[in-house]
Amino acid sequence: MSTAAMCPVDRATLPLAESATTLLVFSDDWGRHPSSCQHLVTRLLNRHRVLWVNTIGMRPPRLDLQTLRRGVGKISQWISPRRPTAEQSTAPAPRVLNPRMWPWMQTPWQQATNASLLERQLAPVLNEQRTPVYAVTTVPVVADLIGRLPVERWTYYCVDDFTQWPGLDGDAIRSLEDRLFERCDAVIAASAVLQRRAEERGCPTSLLTHGVDLEHWSMGDRVDSATTGAERSPQVLFFGLIDERLDSDWLNQLDANVSTGSISLVGPCQTPPRTKGCQRVTLTPAVPYADLPAVAARADVLVMPYIDAEVTRAMQPLKLLEYLATGKPVVVRDLPANRAWADCLDLASTAEEFVRLVRLRIGTGLPLSQRTARQRLLNESWDAKAEVFRRDLLGLPAGV
Known part of the structure; x- marks a missing residue:
């Protein structure tokens, strides 16, 4: 719903070079981790x-170390925002x-x-803009x-069903989301399930599944050959947020049925899995995004053992x-997004x-049929x- 008339800006006098638009993005902290929104917006910065x-965050504060660390980080941002380094300032x-x-x-x-x-806090910043927001x-x-x-146009980029997210107040999120669906101009959904959910509330919704940076993930091919070729035990790897969805x-059953190697869970841990007594399950803190291809290259099988919920x-x-x-074998729970x-x-x-499938792929590696099918990834670039x-945010027709 356009609100530009509330705080008008005289754009008739704008120079041609400033006739582009300004994007106002509300999301997780910039640079904290590579979310889909950050992948997308990064590629629009030149335009x-x-x-x-x-x-x-939407998680209610709790009396624990995780909340304390996050709170200290937020207060630090408010008091002394981080300045870009010399390298960052050129990009x-x-x-x-x-x-x-x-x-x-x-x-x-x-x-x-x-x-x-x-x-x-935001209205003064937006009123300074010489382009539509x-x-x-x-x-x-x-x-x-x-x-x-x-703001000329509001878009809700719906990437998850936060009403069902572990640790969040589902009722509070639902009341906010209901108002957002009612008031926004457009919805972009990251999955077909989320798209149907939004359309059931009367919101015309476009589907935009996630992309992939193939060049970044091919970096794993350059892992030190001495490390790759050395005799080692099989490694089963999960990387991502570790929480109640695992x-x-x-x-536990995988741990009991794999006789050698390790089952590595790498990423920020909100709620550790109940794997007490497991000999092979290990938890490793999050590693930088730039290092993940090398971590994956040392694994034999990548897994996503999510619950069905x-x-x-x-x-x-x-x-x-x-x-x-x-290029590694992948074994996942049968969920709607994975079936495609x-x-x-x-x-x-x-x-x-x-x-059974994890043990099979430890022995066989990636079958040729799956390797060939993955050529479809070439059509899924973040670019x-x-x-x-961009087209959906600005309300432009296809091809513009």
Whole structure:
């Protein structure tokens, strides 16, 4: 819903060079981890001014070390925003904004407080812009900003069903998302399940599945040959967020049925799996995105042992195409987003089937049929996805 008339800008006097648009992005912290939104927006930096708003997380604060660390990090952002390094300053980058926000959003009062805080801090920045502003958000916490900021068009880039996300207040998220669906101009969904969910609420929704950076993931081919060729035990690898969505029973059964090697879970850990007593399951903290191809190259099989639940049936795992791009065998839970790539990987519906397929691929490696089918990845670049993303954000017809 256009609100530009609320805070008009005289664009008739704009120089031709400034006739482009400004993108206002509400999402997770810029540079914290390579989300799909960051992949897409990075490829638009040469064409648009970008104001990237680092938002607070949607997980209610708790009395634990993880919340303390995150809170300290946020306060540090507010007090002394990070300045780009000399190397970073030469590359296109967004202007990163760190508005102060209230860390709770469970009640209407808390949601209204956040909307007022954001409006007060962002409106002056937007009024300075000499080009039309188009907003996109991956989080529903900004639902009440629509109609209060000088924005031409609002798009909800729906990447997950946050109402079902572990550790979040589903009712509070649902109330915010309901208002966002009602007020936004467009919805982009990352999966067919999310697309249907939005359309059931009366929102015309376009589908944009995740892309992959094939050049980045081919870097794993250059792993030190001495390390690759050395005698070693098989390694089964999962990389990504470690939380309640991982199936502990599957991991336990795999541990009990693999006689050598390791089962490595690499990534930030919100909730460790129940694998007490497992001899081969190891947890490793997150490694930089640049190092992940080398980590994957040392594995024999990549796995996604997710539970079968509403939250996992709705998601489009960012790592799915990244797994396939490594050239390694991939064994995953049979979920809707994975079925489109069934000819490129192995789907498992039960723990027994999962164990059997992992053991099979440790022995056989990637079959030729799957390797050939993965040629489809050439059509899934982030560059191509970013063009579609840009068109949908600006409300342009296909081909523009």
